Amino acid sequence: MGKxxxxxxxxxxxxxxxxxxxxxxxLPQDISTHGHAIDEQIKETMLEAGASFIAxxxxxxxxxxxxxxxxxxxxxxxxxxxxxxxxxxxxxxxxTEILALGVLGQKAWATVYFTPPSAGAIQVQAQAEQFAFxxxxxxxxxxxxxxxxxxxxxxxxxxxxxxxxxDVAARDDIVSGQLVIPVNREIQLLMHxxxxxxxxxxxxxxxxxxFVPGLDLSLHFTATQIGRYEIVCTQLCGLGxxxxxxxxxVMSQQDYDKWQKEQSAQ
Amino acid sequence: MxxxxxxxxxxHAPPEGFLRKYVFSLDHKMIGKQYFGLALAAVFTGMVLxxxxxxxxxxxxxxxxxxxxxxKAGAPGGIITPEYYLSLMTMHGxxxxxxxxxxxxxxAFGNYFLPIQIGAEDMAFPRFNMMSFWTTFVxxxxxxxxxxxxDGPPISGWTSYAPLSAVGKDAGPGMEYGMSxxxxxIALFCxxxxxxxxxxxxxxxxxxxxxxxxxxxxxxxxxxxxTSCIALLAFAVLLPACILLILDRHAGTSFFxxxxxxxxxxxxxxxxxxPLLWQxxxxxxxxxxxxxxxxxxxxxxxxxxxNSMRKPLLSHKVVIYSMMSIGFLSYTVWGHxxxxxxxxxxxxxxxxxxxxxITIPATVLTLMWLGSLYGARIQINSASLFALGFxxxxxxxxxxxFFLAQPSIDIYLHATYFVVGHFHMVMGVASLFGVxxxxxxxFPKMSGRMMNExxxxxxxxxxxxxxxxxxxxxxxxxxxxxxxxxQSFVDDFMQPYIGWHKFITICALITGAGQLIFLFNLIYxxxxxxxxxxxxxxxxxxxxxIPSPPPWNNFGDKHPVVYHDPYQYGVxxxxxxxxxxxxxxxxxxxxx
Numbered sequence: 095m096g097k098x099x100x101x102x103x104x105x106x107x108x109x110x111x112x113x114x115x116x117x118x119x120x121l122p123q124d125i126s127t128h129g130h131a132i133d134e135q136i137k138e139t140m141l142e143a144g145a146s147f148i149a150x151x152x153x154x155x156x157x158x159x160x161x162x163x164x165x166x167x168x169x170x171x172x173x174x175x176x177x178x179x180x181x182x183x184x185x186x187x188x189x190t191e192i193l194a195l196g197v198l199g200q201k202a203w204a205t206v207y208f209t210p211p212s213a214g215a216i217q218v219q220a221q222a223e224q225f226a227f228x229x230x231x232x233x234x235x236x237x238x239x240x241x242x243x244x245x246x247x248x249x250x251x252x253x254x255x256x257x258x259x260x261d262v263a264a265r266d267d268i269v270s271g272q273l274v275i276p277v278n279r280e281i282q283l284l285m286h287x288x289x290x291x292x293x294x295x296x297x298x299x300x301x302x303x304x305f306v307p308g309l310d311l312s313l314h315f316t317a318t319q320i321g322r323y324e325i326v327c328t329q330l331c332g333l334g335x336x337x338x339x340x341x342x343x344v345m346s347q348q349d350y351d352k353w354q355k356e357q358s359a360q
Numbered sequence: 361m362x363x364x365x366x367x368x369x370x371x372h373a374p375p376e377g378f379l380r381k382y383v384f385s386l387d388h389k390m391i392g393k394q395y396f397g398l399a400l401a402a403v404f405t406g407m408v409l410x411x412x413x414x415x416x417x418x419x420x421x422x423x424x425x426x427x428x429x430x431x432k433a434g435a436p437g438g439i440i441t442p443e444y445y446l447s448l449m450t451m452h453g454x455x456x457x458x459x460x461x462x463x464x465x466x467x468a469f470g471n472y473f474l475p476i477q478i479g480a481e482d483m484a485f486p487r488f489n490m491m492s493f494w495t496t497f498v499x500x501x502x503x504x505x506x507x508x509x510x511d512g513p514p515i516s517g518w519t520s521y522a523p524l525s526a527v528g529k530d531a532g533p534g535m536e537y538g539m540s541x542x543x544x545x546i547a548l549f550c551x552x553x554x555x556x557x558x559x560x561x562x563x564x565x566x567x568x569x570x571x572x573x574x575x576x577x578x579x580x581x582x583x584x585x586x587t588s589c590i591a592l593l594a595f596a597v598l599l600p601a602c603i604l605l606i607l608d609r610h611a612g613t614s615f616f617x618x619x620x621x622x623x624x625x626x627x628x629x630x631x632x633x634x635p636l637l638w639q640x641x642x643x644x645x646x647x648x649x650x651x652x653x654x655x656x657x658x659x660x661x662x663x664x665x666x667n668s669m670r671k672p673l674l675s676h677k678v679v680i681y682s683m684m685s686i687g688f689l690s691y692t693v694w695g696h697x698x699x700x701x702x703x704x705x706x707x708x709x710x711x712x713x714x715x716x717x718i719t720i721p722a723t724v725l726t727l728m729w730l731g732s733l734y735g736a737r738i739q740i741n742s743a744s745l746f747a748l749g750f751x752x753x754x755x756x757x758x759x760x761x762f763f764l765a766q767p768s769i770d771i772y773l774h775a776t777y778f779v780v781g782h783f784h785m786v787m788g789v790a791s792l793f794g795v796x797x798x799x800x801x802x803f804p805k806m807s808g809r810m811m812n813e814x815x816x817x818x819x820x821x822x823x824x825x826x827x828x829x830x831x832x833x834x835x836x837x838x839x840x841x842x843x844x845x846x847q848s849f850v851d852d853f854m855q856p857y858i859g860w861h862k863f864i865t866i867c868a869l870i871t872g873a874g875q876l877i878f879l880f881n882l883i884y885x886x887x888x889x890x891x892x893x894x895x896x897x898x899x900x901x902x903x904x905x906i907p908s909p910p911p912w913n914n915f916g917d918k919h920p921v922v923y924h925d926p927y928q929y930g931v932x933x934x935x936x937x938x939x940x941x942x943x944x945x946x947x948x949x950x951x952x
Contacts, residue, residue, distance in 0.1 A: 095817065106825075110756070119840050121772070122841055122853070132769060132772055135768050136769055136773075143762040143763065147756060147759045150726065150730065154733070157734055157736075161733055161734070161737065162739075162740055164737045166737075168737060170670065171734065172674070173731040173734040177731070180728065181675075181724055184720060184727055187723075191762075192716035192719060192720075199768045201768070203709070224623070243620055243622060244627070288622055290523050290527075290621075291523070293700070295775065295843065300772050302771050304701050304702050306636065306701065307617075307635055309635075309702050324853070326843055328843050328845075329521070330517045330524070330845050332516075333442065335446070336445075336848060
């Protein structure tokens with residue numbers, strides 16, 4: 095039965111690698127300026143983790159094949175070099191691996207989190223609530239109207255609690271259920287949670303960030319491909335969590351300007 | 361002698377009467393079996409919950425007969441609602457992590473075998489021991505109660521992130537009373553585990569037999585000892601976290617709830633709290649918890665592997681120090697669950713490095729197991745199959761940690777099925793493989809009867825191949841961006857992959873059904889199994905020096921004296937290729 099286990103281990107190793115090697119499951123198209131670094135990092139890690147995985151399973155299979163079913167009196171042997179060689183190997187191999195991955199991997203993280211948005215970035219406020227996203231643009235005056243919690247009224251579509259009667263800045267604010275942005279322009283997303291924690295995840299943008307109640311976070315990115323992409327909530331937020339989604343609409347600059355005008359006119 | 365006088369102080373009278381023998385027992389062996397029984401009840405419940413989730417995910421309109429009797433609102437006419445899916449998921453996670461992965465490898469087998477392996481007659485504090493089991497039992501009962509109240513079980517996942525978990529009924533069904541039951545249950549569980557951990561530590565340090573130096577303890581005992589040190593610190597943080605959560609819910613405090621939240625159109629009467637505080641407290645417990653689940657299995661598997669290889673591991677000390685380093689490092693990495701939580705992004709890097717570093721002791725351990733197989737005389741039985749399967753699973757689940765330890769990759773993979781696949785394999789399945797190995801190995805000692813080997817091997821093959829078929833595809837689905845905690849996948853991009861989800865569901869049903877073979881084997885062998893000799897595996901440690909099953913005071917009136925390291929295999933002994941720890945004979949190393 096040891097031999098059978100060895101064969102099954104080899105099959106498992108090869109079968110597990112097959113979908114990866116043959117690209118049956120590929121990352122979705124990357125439409126961001128920073129995503130390339132993340133994809134490279136995933137590829138690099140796949141190579142190292144995949145090699146470790148296959149090597150370990152094959153060695154396990156080989157040893158199980160070789161050293162099961164031996165006769166009672168057959169001599170025991172010890173691994174050449176003993177524990178020392180293996181401990182040193184672990185430190186050197188894994189040490190280099192994690193140093194390389196650890197240091198290289200910081201690049202992608204840094205572009206998302208350590209570089210401030212450029213001065214010309216378009217500011218959009220994103221509000222997450224059970225179970226929808228709403229996006230707000232400051233309108234022609236470039237200023238967001240203030241939020242009044244007591245004015246929030248879902249029934250009348252006042253999701254942000256704006257007070258246009260008394261607040262001039264709020265009058266031209268554009269509120270939308272989809273995130274409309276121009277292509278190749280940096281966007282700064284000001285993230286606000288109305289009720290509980292949510293998350294903003296766009297696969298193609300290689301962006302994921304939690305909305306945290308009481309903590310207004312900001313995120314910046316640039317989309318490079320025109321198209322419509324799904325925004326999903328990835329932080330469990332209650333009974334409608336599975337249904338919490340919106341769309342990211344990346345447009346040409348002209349279309350974007352037109353859209354802004356149409357929205358302002360309403 | 362000093363040791364024996366210390367021991368005398370802890371001996372209790374032989375138990376008399378049904379209640380003292382089987383219910384409120386002070387005997388660590390009965391308490392171990394009680395923990396095992398509780399874990400068994402929890403694991404089969406948890407498994408059925410996972411079946412229901414998997415079925416709902418791919419056949420959302422399937423009618424589950426009888427489910428509407430448990431929850432009319434959650435499953436009207438037997439059809440699971442999307443909300444009830446979240447309840448099932450929360451209960452599955454909570455039952456599995458706390459009542460199975462903590463109870464089975466650590467509390468159950470640790471209770472039964474730690475005292476015997478060090479030559480003690482019982483735990484240091486038998487009454488505390490009884491209390492820790494019964495507190496845990498009440499914790500389980502309180503949690504299960506959530507299924508039967510009108511409010512239903514909570515829907516906020518086993519991590520119960522605030523403010524969703526802290527604001528009460530505005531947060532949805534199950535979040536009023538169900539969530540409170542969850543908080544009380546886990547707080548009780550913490551108390552039970554703290555008492556247990558203290559007891560394990562005191563027992564290991566104080567009650568070792570003469571000659572049983574720390575380095576002569578078997579690796580399973582070492583693992584339980586290190587685990588109890590981890591548990592002592594981890595549960596000591598989760599307990600206050602649960603208390604604060606209960607206070608937020610019922611006493612109007614605001615530890616985890618900031619000002620200005622409007623939930624279900626109601627302004628929440630709270631201010632000044634922080635949702636991240638809950639996450640920090642929870643994961644400060646939560647990450648070490650992963651090692652509470654896996655470390656005992658590492659020790660158990662080492663112990664069993666050595667016996668089936670007929671030779672010791674390459675280095676006893678290296679294995680112990682690796683487990684210690686893992687235990688220590690487990691406290692420095694909790695923030696890797698929170699890379700995208702809004703925590704300061706610089707601290708993500710600070711948490712990433714120790715996370716990657718944990719790979720080193722984990723690799724050392726793996727190489728110790730692999731390297732020791734070289735030149736061995738491996739004997740295949742149900743226990744050793746599961747021990748070898750553990751190595752395979754541990755590697756498979758471990759390598760995906762490489763991805764998730766890197767914050768930049770986590771941006772893409774966080775909250776996808778990749779994570780679900782990762783932790784199910786490494787802390788769920790691998791740890792359970794340790795439990796299965798332990799059961800097949802120690803059942804003869806615990807019951808006095810052998811388990812059926814044919815059924816055991818059949819159980820292994822179904823479980824080994826089945827779990828790979830279930831959890832490997834999880835990783836692939838994660839790579840394409842399949843998010844977790846969704847009850848269905850209606851997105852266009854997921855359509856081509858629904859077939860994979862169906863495949864996983866079918867595999868889960870088959871693998872789950874395979875566990876019934878194990879259950880049958882347990883019950884059948886308990887009554888009809890072949891009588892077990894004292895030392896059926898020709899093993900060396902102290903549990904095999906006493907009858908199967910052991911008498912109430914373990915060693916009778918004798919006080920064992922230990923002369924050797926725990927694993928004298930591959931030598932010329934009077935009984936064969938091994939010398940037992942309590943045998944005064946000299947160890948003659950057989951020639952190469």
